[in-house]
Amino acid sequence: MATPIISINDLHAHVGQTVTLQAWLYDKTPKGKLIFLQARDGTGRCQCVMFKGDFDEATFEAAKALPQESSLTITGVVKADPRAPGVPGGFELGVKEIAIVQTSAEYPITPKEHGIEFLMDNRHLWIRSARQWALLRVRATVMRAIRSWLDGRGFLEMSTPILTPSAAEGTTNLFEVGYFDDKAYLAQTGQLYNEANIFAFGRVYCFGPTFRAEKSKTRRHLTEFWMVEPEIAFCDLDQLLEIEEQFVSHIVQTVLRENANELKTLDRDVSKLAHIAPPFPRITYDDAVAKLIEMQAGLRAGTPVLRHDGKPLEGIEDPALLDITWGMDFGAPHETALTQLCAKPVFVTGFPTAIKAFYMEPYPGRPEVCKSADLLAPEGYGEIIGGSERISDPARLEERIREHGLPMDPYRWYVDLRKYGSVPHSGFGLGVERTVTWICGTEHIREASPFPRLINRMYP
Numbered sequence: 001m002a003t004p005i006i007s008i009n010d011l012h013a014h015v016g017q018t019v020t021l022q023a024w025l026y027d028k029t030p031k032g033k034l035i036f037l038q039a040r041d042g043t044g045r046c047q048c049v050m051f052k053g054d055f056d057e058a059t060f061e062a063a064k065a066l067p068q069e070s071s072l073t074i075t076g077v078v079k080a081d082p083r084a085p086g087v088p089g090g091f092e093l094g095v096k097e098i099a100i101v102q103t104s105a106e107y108p109i110t111p112k113e114h115g116i117e118f119l120m121d122n123r124h125l126w127i128r129s130a131r132q133w134a135l136l137r138v139r140a141t142v143m144r145a146i147r148s149w150l151d152g153r154g155f156l157e158m159s160t161p162i163l164t165p166s167a168a169e170g171t172t173n174l175f176e177v178g179y180f181d182d183k184a185y186l187a188q189t190g191q192l193y194n195e196a197n198i199f200a201f202g203r204v205y206c207f208g209p210t211f212r213a214e215k216s217k218t219r220r221h222l223t224e225f226w227m228v229e230p231e232i233a234f235c236d237l238d239q240l241l242e243i244e245e246q247f248v249s250h251i252v253q254t255v256l257r258e259n260a261n262e263l264k265t266l267d268r269d270v271s272k273l274a275h276i277a278p279p280f281p282r283i284t285y286d287d288a289v290a291k292l293i294e295m296q297a298g299l300r301a302g303t304p305v306l307r308h309d310g311k312p313l314e315g316i317e318d319p320a321l322l323d324i325t326w327g328m329d330f331g332a333p334h335e336t337a338l339t340q341l342c343a344k345p346v347f348v349t350g351f352p353t354a355i356k357a358f359y360m361e362p363y364p365g366r367p368e369v370c371k372s373a374d375l376l377a378p379e380g381y382g383e384i385i386g387g388s389e390r391i392s393d394p395a396r397l398e399e400r401i402r403e404h405g406l407p408m409d410p411y412r413w414y415v416d417l418r419k420y421g422s423v424p425h426s427g428f429g430l431g432v433e434r435t436v437t438w439i440c441g442t443e444h445i446r447e448a449s450p451f452p453r454l455i456n457r458m459y460p
């Protein structure tokens with residue numbers, strides 16, 4: 001019988017058997033008559049042990065000299081050993097045969113420290129490193145959990161255009177592209193099209209890349225990012241928030257279940273994720289502003305408002321960063337402060353109408369605030385979801401388009417939707433990379449995308 005070719009994460013099912021791995025050399029330690037090879041494939045890392053007595057001199061010496069990232073096929077016997085290092089740990093291969101597919105050229109990324117620009121220049125190679133590998137595996141789980149949750153609840157996936165004639169999330173961060181003799185814009189959102197889709201299909205989502213010409217260099221902004229946008233007919237803001245908290249909890253719990261190894265590689269404190277379950281706390285914008293003013297005063301007076309766990313606030317180097325008056329949008333420091341008050345993600349509802357997108361439904365009797373909700377991830381991570389109830393009345397929508405100084409023509413079809421069986425409807429957008437950054441507990445959003453696009457970077 002031919003030796004089965006298996007992947008490293010299947011080693012547990014082959015203890016005592018002879019198997020073949022198709023792998024790359026991650027690291028190696030020769031020790032006298034033994035060579036410890038750290039092999040990695042797409043699914044994990046595993047220690048493979050060569051014993052001198054089992055090989056001819058040339059093969060053993062060649063293995064000893066093998067450079068990092070050489071590609072190999074390794075055949076050997078699987079041993080269970082709880083002390084064996086690897087991902088998942090606990091299994092080791094006693095090597096019987098080794099074949100070199102290619103001897104790697106000298107690999108630029110070594111176990112020593114490298115600067116971030118160097119690593120980003122080598123992103124095409126950096127993704128092989130343990131932390132990056134773990135982050136991107138979690139990202140894939142997040143994307144799968146997103147689809148499976150929505151698919152299981154009657155949401156239909158609809159593709160929305162990338163080339164669009166108009167702005168939806170403000171005109172300041174639009175990417176303009178030539179469109180024959182005309183111009184077009186890269187989509188900032190698929191939402192407006194999904195609002196058409198719900199009248200045909202009830203509940204839908206789009207899931208794809210979106211583009212924002214973000215001129216700010218922050219650790220939360222990409223110029224190209226992936227967003228999932230569910231949209232639901234006959235749904236008000238309160239119903240929307242219930243969907244959001246279930247959805248986000250499902251994503252987190254799926255990662256905890258399926259990516260324990262990856263989270264360990266990332267040194268993530270999973271106790272900070274285990275309790276993520278509905279309901280999530282809600283705070284109005286009005287109350288959040290009052291809280292921020294109190295937090296700033298506390299920091300200045302040396303009587304700080306404490307975090308939910310009783311510890312002092314982190315990441316607010318200067319109380320002036322918390323400057324705020326009613327009507328201002330939150331910046332990163334405001335979100336960083338607010339999210340430390342709760343152990344779970346927190347909804348901030350009822351933002352000022354003037355600072356939010358034109359399509360959000362104002363509160364009846366208090367039109368200066370709108371039925372919007374941002375979901376802020378804990379531990380200082382901040383906004384991962386923006387959502388709202390949409391304006392359902394055509395006249396009010398036209399009024400808001402005018403107030404925002406937007407041209408009416410490109411939005412004719414959008415206003416039209418409110419004329420033929422308009423209903424209360426709501427939706428939200430969750431940013432994949434922000435969600436992955438939070439779940440993985442990593443610092444900067446650039447690591448949550450395989451090939452991030454940033455204001456100052458398009459290579460590789």
Ligand code: 4AD
Pocket residue numbers: 169188189190191212214220221222223225227229230383384385386387388427428429430431432433434435
């Ligand atoms: O709050 P935003 O702008 O909302 C919308 O685009 C709505 N049309 C969504 C909807 O209601 N269908 O963006 C939604 C989310 C943010 O909360 C954030 O997670 C992510 O998209 N996001 C970004 N992620 C990375 N880089 C950027 N520059 C981002 N801008 C938004």
Ligand code: MG
Pocket residue numbers: 374383385386
């Ligand atoms: Mg937003």
